[in-house]
Amino acid sequence: MSIDKKIQDIRKTLPENVKLVVVSKHQPISRIEEAYQTGERVFGENRVQELIDKYQILPKDIEWHMIGHLQTNKVKYVAPFVSLIHAVDSLKLLKEIDKQAKKNSRIIDCLLQFHIATENTKFGLSLVESEELLSSDDYKLLHNIRIVGVMGMATNTRNDNQVANEFSNLNNVFLSLKKKYFNSEESFKEISIGMSNDYHIAIENNSTIIRVGSKIFNNAI
Numbered sequence: 001m002s003i004d005k006k007i008q009d010i011r012k013t014l015p016e017n018v019k020l021v022v023v024s025k026h027q028p029i030s031r032i033e034e035a036y037q038t039g040e041r042v043f044g045e046n047r048v049q050e051l052i053d054k055y056q057i058l059p060k061d062i063e064w065h066m067i068g069h070l071q072t073n074k075v076k077y078v079a080p081f082v083s084l085i086h087a088v089d090s091l092k093l094l095k096e097i098d099k100q101a102k103k104n105s106r107i108i109d110c111l112l113q114f115h116i117a118t119e120n121t122k123f124g125l126s127l128v129e130s131e132e133l134l135s136s137d138d139y140k141l142l143h144n145i146r147i148v149g150v151m152g153m154a155t156n157t158r159n160d161n162q163v164a165n166e167f168s169n170l171n172n173v174f175l176s177l178k179k180k181y182f183n184s185e186e187s188f189k190e191i192s193i194g195m196s197n198d199y200h201i202a203i204e205n206n207s208t209i210i211r212v213g214s215k216i217f218n219n220a221i
């Protein structure tokens with residue numbers, strides 16, 4: 001099946017308010033161009049070097065999302081152009097994003113990543129940790145970042161109920177942060193959940209951003 005057809009299949013099932021991030025990691029430029037030609041403009045990468053290389057080569061109307069774990073010392077390379085950083089999981093990282101955003105006269109949108117899976121290999125904050133971050137004096141001094149929502153990765157399992165539960169936990173985190181810290185901020189509205197194997201569960205659990213890679217690119221003719 002062509003990339004075009006696969007994207008159409010995914011888009012058919014998406015509610016209007018859900019944004020598709022085409023995860024182009026490991027994909028050659030030609031494949032990404034194919035997706036671009038079908039009209040896709042939002043692409044996600046999880047490695048800084050790959051993100052920069054692709055940003056430089058591909059059309060400038062692409063919205064690039066950094067979806068993977070971001071090291072503090074690499075923030076400066078993506079700060080000039082990145083549209084959304086999905087996986088912020090520490091105050092230290094947030095401070096560095098703010099610093100580099102300021103240097104570039106930008107405000108960079110970020111999502112707080114939460115640990116919702118049972119696997120202990122995945123990154124992310126707990127609710128308590130996020131509340132410490134959001135109520136700290138240091139956070140209040142950051143004016144060049146904007147936290148626009150939350151992100152999470154469910155356990156890699158075929159148990160749909162478990163995945164749905166994990167997504168629902170993240171919904172609760174979102175709602176409680178919204179109420180406590182972002183009540184007056186309309187921009188705090190994103191829930192980035194759902195990948196190739198679980199985006200159908202994610203959209204039933206209030207996802208506003210899905211990140212799909214292999215379902216679009218694998219085995220495409």
Ligand SMILES: *Cc1c(COP(=O)(O)O)cnc(C)c1O
Nearest residue numbers: 023046067195196211212213214
């Ligand atoms: C690779 C990746 C995805 C996409 O995963 P697929 O299963 O290929 O759709 C989504 N989110 C993150 C953070 C990733 O690293």
